[in-house]
Amino acid sequence: MDKEQNMGTPLLEVSDLAVDFSTMDGVVHAVEGVNLSISAGETVAIVGESGSGKSTTAMAIIGLLAGGGRIAGGSIRLDGREISTASENELRRIRGRDIGMVPQDPMSNLNPVTKVGTQVAETLLAHGLATRQDVDAKVVEALEAAGLPDAGKRAKQYPHEFSGGMRQRALIAIGLACKPRLLIADEPTSALDVTVQQTILDQIGAMTRELGTAVLLITHDLGLAAERAERVIVMHRGKVVEQGPARQILDAPQHPYTQSLVKAAPSVAAARLRPEAFASQSASPEAVERAAGEPTPTASDNIVEISNLTKVYPVRGRGDDFVAVDDVSLAIPRGKTVAIVGESGSGKTTTARMLLKVIEPTSGIITFEGQDISTLDRAQMRSFRQRVQPIFQDPYSSLNPMFTIERLIAEPLEFYKRGSRAEQAQRVRQLLDDVALPQSMLRRYPSELSGGQRQRVAIARALALSPELIVCDEPVSALDVLVQDQILRLLGDLQREYGLSYLFISHDLAVVRLISDYVCVMKDGALVEAASSEEIFTNPRDPYTRRLLASIPGNELNIA
Numbered sequence: 001m002d003k004e005q006n007m008g009t010p011l012l013e014v015s016d017l018a019v020d021f022s023t024m025d026g027v028v029h030a031v032e033g034v035n036l037s038i039s040a041g042e043t044v045a046i047v048g049e050s051g052s053g054k055s056t057t058a059m060a061i062i063g064l065l066a067g068g069g070r071i072a073g074g075s076i077r078l079d080g081r082e083i084s085t086a087s088e089n090e091l092r093r094i095r096g097r098d099i100g101m102v103p104q105d106p107m108s109n110l111n112p113v114t115k116v117g118t119q120v121a122e123t124l125l126a127h128g129l130a131t132r133q134d135v136d137a138k139v140v141e142a143l144e145a146a147g148l149p150d151a152g153k154r155a156k157q158y159p160h161e162f163s164g165g166m167r168q169r170a171l172i173a174i175g176l177a178c179k180p181r182l183l184i185a186d187e188p189t190s191a192l193d194v195t196v197q198q199t200i201l202d203q204i205g206a207m208t209r210e211l212g213t214a215v216l217l218i219t220h221d222l223g224l225a226a227e228r229a230e231r232v233i234v235m236h237r238g239k240v241v242e243q244g245p246a247r248q249i250l251d252a253p254q255h256p257y258t259q260s261l262v263k264a265a266p267s268v269a270a271a272r273l274r275p276e277a278f279a280s281q282s283a284s285p286e287a288v289e290r291a292a293g294e295p296t297p298t299a300s301d302n303i304v305e306i307s308n309l310t311k312v313y314p315v316r317g318r319g320d321d322f323v324a325v326d327d328v329s330l331a332i333p334r335g336k337t338v339a340i341v342g343e344s345g346s347g348k349t350t351t352a353r354m355l356l357k358v359i360e361p362t363s364g365i366i367t368f369e370g371q372d373i374s375t376l377d378r379a380q381m382r383s384f385r386q387r388v389q390p391i392f393q394d395p396y397s398s399l400n401p402m403f404t405i406e407r408l409i410a411e412p413l414e415f416y417k418r419g420s421r422a423e424q425a426q427r428v429r430q431l432l433d434d435v436a437l438p439q440s441m442l443r444r445y446p447s448e449l450s451g452g453q454r455q456r457v458a459i460a461r462a463l464a465l466s467p468e469l470i471v472c473d474e475p476v477s478a479l480d481v482l483v484q485d486q487i488l489r490l491l492g493d494l495q496r497e498y499g500l501s502y503l504f505i506s507h508d509l510a511v512v513r514l515i516s517d518y519v520c521v522m523k524d525g526a527l528v529e530a531a532s533s534e535e536i537f538t539n540p541r542d543p544y545t546r547r548l549l550a551s552i553p554g555n556e557l558n559i560a
Contacts, residue, residue, distance in 0.1 A: 009080065010037035011214050012061070012182055017074035017084075019053075019060050019238075030056045030069070031238045038182065043208075043215040045229035045246070047222060047261065049480035050451065053238040054218050055104075058184045060084075061216070062099050063091040078182070097127045100180035100213070102171050102204070104187040109171060110159040116170045117143070117155025123177050138177075146173035147203045164344065165196035172204060179211050186218040193343040193507045198551040201228060220480045222265040223510065223552065226250050234258045264485035265510075303469055303501045304332040304355065309364035311350055311525075324350045326525040328364070332469065337495070337502040339516035339533070341509055341548065347525040348505050352471050355503065356390055357381070368469070386416055389462040393474035395454035399446040405432075405457055406442040412464045431460040434497075435490060452483035459490065466498075473505045488515055509552055513537055521545045 019031035031053040038044045046054040059065050061076055063086065076084040078098060086094065095101070103109040111119055120139045124130035130138045136155070143151035146169045159167055168188060175183055185204060189197035205228065208215050219225055225232050226246050233243040234255065242255040253259045311325040325347040332338045340348040354361045357373060366373050368384060376384055392398040399408055409431055413424045432439060435456040446454055455475065462470055472491070476484040488511065494500055506512050512519060512533070519536040521529040521544065529542040540546045 011040045011042075011079055012036075012038040012216070013075070013077040014057070014061065015075040015077075017057065017060060017076065018072040019056050019065065020070055020072040021066075022068045022070075029072075029238060031060065034074070034235075034238075034240050036233055036240065036243065038214045038216060040181065040214055041209075041212050042231070043205075043217060043229045044231045044233060045217040045219055045225035046233045046235055047219055047225050048235035049220060049261075049482050051237075052235040054235045055186055056238075057235070058186055058216060058218050062095060062101060062184055063088075064095075064101075093127075096123050096178045096180065097129075098180055098182065100175035100178065100183045102168075102175040102183065102185045102188045110167055112159055115156055115158055116162065120155070120170070120173050120177055123174050127178050129178055142173040142177040143170070145207060146170070146176070147199070148173070164192055165200060168192060168196075168200050169203065172200070172207070176207050176211065176213070180213060182214045182216065183208055184216045184218070187220070188217075189224070194509060194548060194551045195343055197224075222250060222261060222481065234261065261481060264482050301334055302331040303334045303369060304503070305365075305367045306330050306351070306355070307365045307367075309351065309354060309366065310362045311347075311354060311359070312362040323525050325354070325361075328522070328525075328527045330520050330527065330530060332501055332503055333517070334501055335495070335499045336517040337504055337515055338518045338520065339504040339506060339512040340520045340522055341506055341512055342522035343507060343548075345524070346522040348522050349473060350525075351522070352390075352473055352503060352505050356388060356471055357384070382416075386412075386465040387467050388469045388471065389465065389467040391455075391458055391462050391470060391472045391475045393477055395451055395458055395479075396446075398458055399454060399461075401446050403445070404442065405437075405444050405446070405449070408446075408457060409460050409464055412461065416465060418465065427464065428460075431463055434463065434494065435460045450483075451479055452486060455479060455483075455487055456490065459487075459494070463494065463498075467500070469501045469503065471503045471505070474507070475504075476511060477506065477508060484511065491515065509537075509548060521548070 014034055014036045017031055017034040018029065021028045021030050034053070034057055036044065046057065048054045056065070056069070059069075060071055063083070065071075071084050074084065075082060078094070083091070083094060110116065117136070117139045120142050121130070121135045124135055124138055124142070139155050140151045143155060148154050148166060148169045154162070154166070159170070162170065183204070188204065189200050192200060201224070204215070207213070217225065217229055229246050231244065232246045232249040234241050234249065234257065236257045242249060242253065242258045249258065250262060253262050307329050309325055309328045310323070313322045313324055315322050328347070328351060330338065340351060342348050350359070353359045355366055368388065371380075373384060403411070406428055409428045410424050413419065413427060418424065419427065428442070429439060432441060437453065437456050437460070441449070441453070446457070449457065476487050479487060491502065492515070495502065504512065504515055516533045519531065519533050520527055521536070521542065523544045529536065529540065529545050536545065537549070540549055
């Protein structure tokens with residue numbers, strides 16, 4: 001079929017698609033009556049929260065539904081050919097050659113015991129696009145096209161030797177190696193930093209434009225959808241609730257669910273704090289602005305002072321040590337939120353772990369309430385552990401799956417012998433109220449809760465001992481936009497009610513824009529800029545900060 005015909009006839013047509021899953025509790029209707037189409041060379045984004053059916057729709061198109069899943073009705077036509085009823089052998093020929101796939105998680109979608117080049121070669125050989133004699137050259141060509149430097153060397157390495165961005169490039173190489181007419185990209189950058197995300201999306205865009213490949217982009221990031229897609233399809237509870245041109249959907253959403261998505265989406269174009277969600281904060285920025293210069297004496301309005309903090313790791317077999325944190329100084333004002341932002345490897349989490357005394361610094365001083373935490377004796381350390389609490393990134397792995405919600409929240413109270421059993425039970429119930437969870441959750445286990453509910457449990461657990469400082473390490477990065485919004489509002493409410501101070505670690509600057517009073521920007525272990533949130537986002541001084549801001553999908557769009 002020539003190009004003119006492709007422009008007139010959709011490359012992909014999905015009509016009244018229904019997908020069911022058989023479970024122990026009966027049949028679940030995961031997708032109902034979905035209609036969509038994609039023309040050659042077009043990029044279409046499906047947006048929606050977890051469980052909306054967007055990934056299930058994509059997996060049905062490519063014939064890779066999880067166990068128990070089946071197409072219960074409707075039609076899927078690729079270039080006019082019905083593929084919903086294709087045999088497994090037919091689907092194998094379609095996958096790769098006609099429909100490529102870039103999956104969500106680069107950490108788990110490459111075989112860890114097979115060299116990267118071999119995994120690319122398997123795709124080329126399976127579709128007869130290379131011979132044993134020329135496959136190595138074509139593998140290098142595919143990896144180079146995906147933007148991997150020194151592709152010949154990289155082809156001989158294993159996935160664990162790659163960074164997250166490099167692994168995602170390898171998956172792009174596999175997905176586009178056979179020059180498919182349609183590429184399904186399922187949350188291809190959700191696990192990546194903002195600058196790496198932009199690079200990966202640019203690479204996909206450049207390659208698909210060159211090949212004339214259509215793209216079906218699955219995402220919960222409205223900024224990304226607005227920036228990268230011509231059309232947006234909004235899914236909710238297995239159904240398409242709205243679709244149309246990207247800007248039209250985002251500028252004037254019609255369906256209440258789309259309106260809620262757009263309203264909840266964090267955006268640097270939005271006001272720093274939504275008045276109805278967060279209290280207006282105002283304080284002089286000197287406390288963190290001084291961070292790039294010489295440390296000043298501890299001030300009574302700072303709960304934490306960090307001065308000239310350094311962490312060095314010796315590297316075996318090499319003369320040079322690895323400097324993870326390099327002479328960092330900053331302060332956390334009482335009752336305020338200080339965010340540390342930067343790419344993976346910038347040193348932000350290492351800084352937080354030293355503040356939590358999980359690891360010891362090589363040099364430098366951390367004071368909490370005016371006392372150097374390196375000098376704490378056993379009794380003082382026990383008190384410090386209760387006054388400074390963490391909230392971790394992943395609500396799926398930070399809670400013991402064998403404990404009920406009641407026991408998870410009560411455990412810190414039991415460990416530090418806070419009150420009687422009855423008082424502890426009353427405190428747990430109060431904490432559930434504080435994080436807006438029903439009392440019926442007490443007897444449940446983490447596996448019975450959604451991601452947002454689990455993170456609320458993690459917050460309740462962190463609050464159990466009435467801490468003064470909470471260290472939040474990427475607390476919403478694993479959550480959908482609506483749940484993100486709920487958790488950020490909750491953190492704001494709790495800060496107002498209890499006067500909490502937060503150290504907020506994140507690579508998502510749009511989220512930081514909403515939650516933080518002050519922002520510290522780290523790069524390669526060093527602090528490159530520190531100022532009020534307003535100053536960072538409206539007048540960034542360092543080129544690296546400007547590059548981070550420019551990399552945010554939808555930065556120039558008023559999405560919130």
